Amino acid sequence: MSQPATAPTAMISCLQPIDRTGLEALIEKGKADPTAIKTLKCKTIAEGRFRHLNMIRNLPPYIVDEPPGLLGDDTAPNPSEASLAALGSCLAVGIHANAVAQNLTIQSLELELEADINITAVWGTGDTSPKPVGFDAVRVKVNLVADAPQDKIDALIAHATKWSPVANTFTKPVALDVKAA
Numbered sequence: 001m002s003q004p005a006t007a008p009t010a011m012i013s014c015l016q017p018i019d020r021t022g023l024e025a026l027i028e029k030g031k032a033d034p035t036a037i038k039t040l041k042c043k044t045i046a047e048g049r050f051r052h053l054n055m056i057r058n059l060p061p062y063i064v065d066e067p068p069g070l071l072g073d074d075t076a077p078n079p080s081e082a083s084l085a086a087l088g089s090c091l092a093v094g095i096h097a098n099a100v101a102q103n104l105t106i107q108s109l110e111l112e113l114e115a116d117i118n119i120t121a122v123w124g125t126g127d128t129s130p131k132p133v134g135f136d137a138v139r140v141k142v143n144l145v146a147d148a149p150q151d152k153i154d155a156l157i158a159h160a161t162k163w164s165p166v167a168n169t170f171t172k173p174v175a176l177d178v179k180a181a
Contacts, residue, residue, distance in 0.1 A: 015096065015106040023100055049073055070119070080135070084113045087166045091140065094160030099146060102156065107145040114139050138170065 030036070043055040044064075050072040053061035064082050066072025077085060088111040099106050115135040120127040142157050161167050 015109055018096060018100055020100055023097060027101070050078075051075060080115065080117055083170075084115055084138070087138070087164075087170060088113045088140070090164045090166035091142070091157075091160060094164050095142065095144065095156060098156055098160050104152070104156070105147045107147075108143070109145075110143040112141040112143070135170075 041056070045053045045055065045061075047053055050066040050070070052064045054064060056062055062082075063076035064079055065074060065076040066078045067074050070078065072078065092109055092111055095109060096106065115138040117135050118131055118133075121131065121133060144153055144157065146153055146156075148156070
């Protein structure tokens, strides 16, 4: 007798919880020194064509590439897609951490992100007439199932967004210094 086809894996209980004790220790550490600054580092190595290796901590390289329509090899997300992934992951971390801090159980959490971008300037080699460069709009849909009423879920999402480092990087001016080594 043949086995029935299996459905894609889906989480049906709750999101694997984070360490509450660790979260509380991290909260206290932040309150003890609210001026602490951490410097994050990434070394980007051009591998060829538009494929890049990004070396972060001691992790395997994080690859960024371009799709064929932008002359890449389509082996990884492009830089703009990677920034959406960073935003989605940062928002998800904040939502999860705040849910744990509020004693809410999350059954599932998925974020759908999309952004509008004009690419006609082709990195400054194409149409360089005046136009916005970068994302014109970013939309995020948070699909969150938790043991809370909708108004509490909405407040949780708003709070996590307000305190998301990546969301704030998207929405506020940031000093950028790019120069030859």
